[in-house]
Amino acid sequence: MPFVNIKTPEGALSRTQKEEIVHRTTDMLVEYFSEAARPHxxxxxxxxxxxxxxxxxxxxIIPQDYRANEE
Structure with missing residues (x-):
């Protein structure tokens, strides 16, 4: 099972950005391991x-300018 752990400053990413990272990272791993890896x-x-x-x-301490505006 591929496992990726990303650490980021609190508040730096919006929920939408986190969802995009999850989808794009999953797609990248599927390219390497095949579609069979997606559900795992x-x-x-x-x-x-x-x-x-x-x-x-x-x-x-993350500067205010770098904080995500929650969507």
Whole structure:
């Protein structure tokens, strides 16, 4: 069973964008593994709260401009 785990800042993606990522990622994996993989493919999008991750010793807070406007 193909499994993809995507971590993204909380609020960075709208529901519509997450749905698109799930569909496009599934389609990509089907190209590699065949259509038989579709019903067994799992795509998990995890949202990480602000301050829950860092880069180069800096805690990351997503800027307001990068937050998705929920649809």
């Amino acid at each position: 493919t799992m795509v998990l999008i995890e949202e990480v709260k602000d301050g829950g991750y860092g880069r180069a010793d800096e805690i990351f």
